Amino acid sequence: MENAVLITIGDEILSGNTIDTNSNFIATELKNxxxxxxxxxxxxxxxxxxxxxxxxxFEMGDLIITTGGLGPTRDDKTKKAIAEFFNDEIALDEATFNHLKNYMERRGRLEILERNREQAFVPTKSTVFQNHFGTAPCMMMEQDGKLLFSLPGVPYEVKPLIKDQIVPFLQEKFKLNYISTRIISVVGIPESILADTIEDWELALPENLALSYLPVGTRVKLRLTANGENETLLQEQLEEEIQKLLPLIKDNVIATSEDKIEKILAEILTERKLTISTAESCTGGELAKMITSVSGSSKYYFGGMIAYATEKKIEILKVKKETVDQFTVVSEQVASEMAKGCQQLFKTNISLSTTGVAGPGKGEDGKDIGTVFYTIRIDNKEITSKLYMPHLERLDFMNFVSQKIIQDLVGLLISE
Amino acid sequence: MENAVLITIGDEILSGNTIDTNSNFIATELKNxxxxxxxxxxxxxxxxxxxxxxxxxFEMGDLIITTGGLGPTRDDKTKKAIAEFFNDEIALDEATFNHLKNYMERRGRLEILERNREQAFVPTKSTVFQNHFGTAPCMMMEQDGKLLFSLPGVPYEVKPLIKDQIVPFLQEKFKLNYISTRIISVVGIPESILADTIEDWELALPENLALSYLPVGTRVKLRLTANGENETLLQEQLEEEIQKLLPLIKDNVIATSEDKIEKILAEILTERKLTISTAESCTGGELAKMITSVSGSSKYYFGGMIAYATEKKIEILKVKKETVDQFTVVSEQVASEMAKGCQQLFKTNISLSTTGVAGPGKGEDGKDIGTVFYTIRIDNKEITSKLYMPHLERLDFMNFVSQKIIQDLVGLLISE
Structure with missing residues (x-):
């Protein structure tokens, strides 16, 4: 059981209506x-x-996972295709029907519609994994030691099926080891010197642990991977080795568990007991969302303001009207005053602000689209920067700018 | 030129590190x-x-578009594979090299690194489409009337290449018609009665226009598609027919151009000159971001508050401390007071509020994760609802709740 092939079924993805996020989730879970x-x-x-x-x-891998094509309003072509492929028939499965009936009763839909009843028809040779968050069951077919799982397409249904049922089933059946990973982000030390510094530690690592170096810009990511039967033990083992590593390069480590910039920020803020707030204009909430996407962010993120209208920047964030009149609302000066007002409003160590025009369409001040000024204020020091990204679409712009600000902030915090 | 096949190249997508958004964009542009x-x-x-x-x-379609596998730090296997497939060689292309040199000079990187110079090597039979937002060129190969385009993988580079160069090229070469679409959202009238009411209008539609009915919940979407040579003329034609349709079902139409709920909200708010603001806790900015993702939202969205810390809900949104003490911060009463405070702070007709626990990990009040109360306040009327979604992951939760609130709001506005 080494290689898997995913099959995503559905015209809504081919037509561009829907982005396929299931494959990403499944690939990550299988990698583990x-x-x-x-x-x-x-x-x-x-x-x-x-x-x-x-x-x-089936020619390429031992495991196939299909998603989509099992809804109640479809022709259920997936089920027919699977039955035909495996020379099987489709028949009503009593256990699945009872599960479906219970599922619908709990939701107050006492009469099972005919089209829902059809969902309890499955290939006779299949093993059913019941879906606790939807009406289409998950079916498994087995042939020559190879497995096919057929899942519905709704991400909310796919995630628990994969995580709670299919992954544990595969582990049990194929005695698969867990793989746990920790990423240690290191800055301010060249890769070769880093390697020398931690050589003894690396050579003494237990056999089931592996280290790799991933340089990314000015940062070196150390990826420590552990392979074994018991997930909890692996995590303990990783933590133990990281604790041995830290004294060797303590001043250069900015994060020891996560890879995403907003999670690195989370580690730094938590470690240093710093608090943060946001005052956004053209990023429209995306910056706050990126920060709050991290579980536990309520410990350091006190809140934010989206001051879309100029007068709200003045009223709530105490930006001076004269500053807006003199420099326009999309200016270095307004960004700076927004950050100051935000820091005072939320009483945080750090505040971030954005003012710009995400486009398309020109801003009220007539400046070209794609311009943004942003301020990072830490205690009583601040830096204001400008970005000009006219080629980005609205949502890409909001996302890019927010990401850049968090990156800059992390950069400032670690260079202090 | 009818069928296209996309090839996404890259281990970062198969490994679950990156979600493929290019395919979605390309599919949408090609559909047009x-x-x-x-x-x-x-x-x-x-x-x-x-x-x-x-x-x-090539067996399945006349057009292949590949993305990915062309970066400067890769082995450029895509280029080699293409050259081998078409029995071609790779050689330095002067025009591409000059373009690359200019591109890097404009960015202040005067010395062209060897690995960048390699990017100017392309299959000798290829036609190059220069990339104005990155260093990897786009190459086209032609064989037996079929075309292959090879693009880099970065979405910011893919979008302009597709939109500004490849789509116009295909239209010109194959005399492809434009297809323009408008979606008219209709509520409060059964599909059969709707069909009777607009029958005469439908029968009188010009030959290049087609109408289809798409029932979605309590809404019927009328999709009006126009096919022709000139995009501007098609859009005028669609607008003209919609203007003829509107008087027939005016009270039932909630939107005439867009399909997404935040864009329908935009149409309603703009049409009725209503303004809106948000006060978020557990959605962390996602609700604001969804509203501001619509171009022109600054006309009706005055701003928002992300009150993550309880004391900020009290200080800035004027939630009463007694209310929090008596009912906890995740409660109907706090949601309601947040909405009231928000409406007063931003002076808008409508305000939306959320308070809940996105998880994982329990909220400060000890309530189970997945619970959220939200209030929709319109003038001096308000409705507070509760959702319980413990099975959703953090970002899915933030997204689902925000989407649901906007849907509810649209429902309330159209039933008024």
Missing amino acids: IGIKVSQIFTISDEIETIKNAIASA | IGIKVSQIFTISDEIETIKNAIASA
Whole structure:
């Protein structure tokens, strides 16, 4: 059980209506138990197409996971394709029907519609994994030691099926080891010197642990991977080794568990007991959302203000009207005053502000779209920067700018 | 030129590190000129794998677009695979090299690194489309009337290449018609009665216009599609027909151009000259971001408050301390007071508030994760609702709740 192939079924993805996020989730979960996704087929809801994709996938890997094509309003072509591929028939499965009835009763839908009843029909050779968050069951087929799982397409249903049922099932059946990973972010030390400094530690690592170096810009990421049967033990082992590593390079380590910039920020703020707030204009809440996307952020994020209208910047954030009149609302000066007002309003160590025009369409001040000024204020020091990204679409702009500000802030905090 | 196949190249997508958003963008753009994506292959960066995918793709469609596998730090396996597939060689292209030199000079990177120079090597039979936002060129190969475009993987580079260069090129070369679409959202009238009411109008539609009915919950979406050579004329034609349709069902139409709920909200607020503000706790800025993701939202969105810390809910939003003490911070009463405070702070017709626990990890008040109370306040009327979604991951929770609130608000506004 080494290679998996994913098959995403559904015209809504091919037509550009929906972005496929299931594949990403499944690939990540499989990676944690040492299974690599070698290919993804995204195909339309046609019986022949599905059968062809299954045949190709079985040539490439031992495990196939299909998502989509099992809804109550569809023709259930996926089920038919699977039955045909495995020379099987579709029949009513009593256990699945009872599960479905209970599921719908609990939701107050006492009469089972005919089209829902059809969802309890599955290939007779299949093993059913009941879906606790939707009406389409998950089916498993087995042939020559290879497995096919067929899941519905709704991400809220896919996630628990994969995490709570399929991954534990695969681990049990194939005695798969867990793989736990920690990322240690190191700055301010060249890779070669870092390697020398930690050489003894690296050589003394237990056999089931592996270290790799990933340089990213001015940062070196050390990836420490542990492989073993018991997840809890692995995590303890990783923590133990990191505790041995830290004294060697303590001043250069900015984060020891996470890779995403907002999670690195979380580690730094928590470690140093710093608090933060935001005052946004053109990023429209994206900056706050990025910060609060980290679980536990309520410990350091006190709150934020989205001051879209100029008068709210003046009233609530105490930006001076004269500053707006003299420099326009999209200016270094307004960004700076927003950050100051924000810091006072929320009483935080750090405040971040943005003012700009995300476009398309010109801002009220007539400046070109794609311009943003942002201020990072730490205690009584502050830096204001400008970005000009006219080629970005609105949401990309909001996202890019927010990401950049958090990166800059992390950079400032670690260089202090 | 009817069917396209996309090939996404890159281990970062197969490993679950990155979500593929390029395919979605490309599929949408191709749909607008009548080209349907019939399959997407997501594959790893190996020469044989790439050649096999190209061979399969050419059997399925007339147009192949690959993204990824062209970066300066890669082995450029995509280029090699393409050259091998088309029995071609790779050589330095002077025009591409000059473009690259200019590109890097404008960015102040005067010395062209060797690995950047390599990016100007392309298959000799290829036609190059210069990349104005990155260093990897886009290459086109042609064989038996079929086309292959190879693009870099960075979305900011893919979007302008597709929109400004490839789509116009395809239209010109294959005399492809534009397809323009408008979605008219209709509520409060059953589909059959709607069909009777607009029958005469539908029968009188010009030949290049087509109407389809898409019932979604309590809403019927009328999709009006126009097909023709000139995009501007098509849009005028669509607008003209919608103006004829409106008097027939005026009271039932809630939006005439867009499909997404935040854009429908935009139309309603703009039409009725209403203003809105937000006060968020557990949605952490996502609700504001969803509203401001619409271009022109500054006309009706005055601003928002993210009151993560309880004391900020009290200080800035004027939630009463007694209310928090008596009912806890995650309560109907706090949601209601937040909405009232928000409306007063921003002086808007409408205010929205959320208070809850996004999880994982318990909130400060000890309530279970996944609970949220939200208030929709319109003038001096308000409704507070509760949602309990413990199975959603943090970001999904923030997104789901925000979406639900906007849907509820649209529902309230159209039923008034």
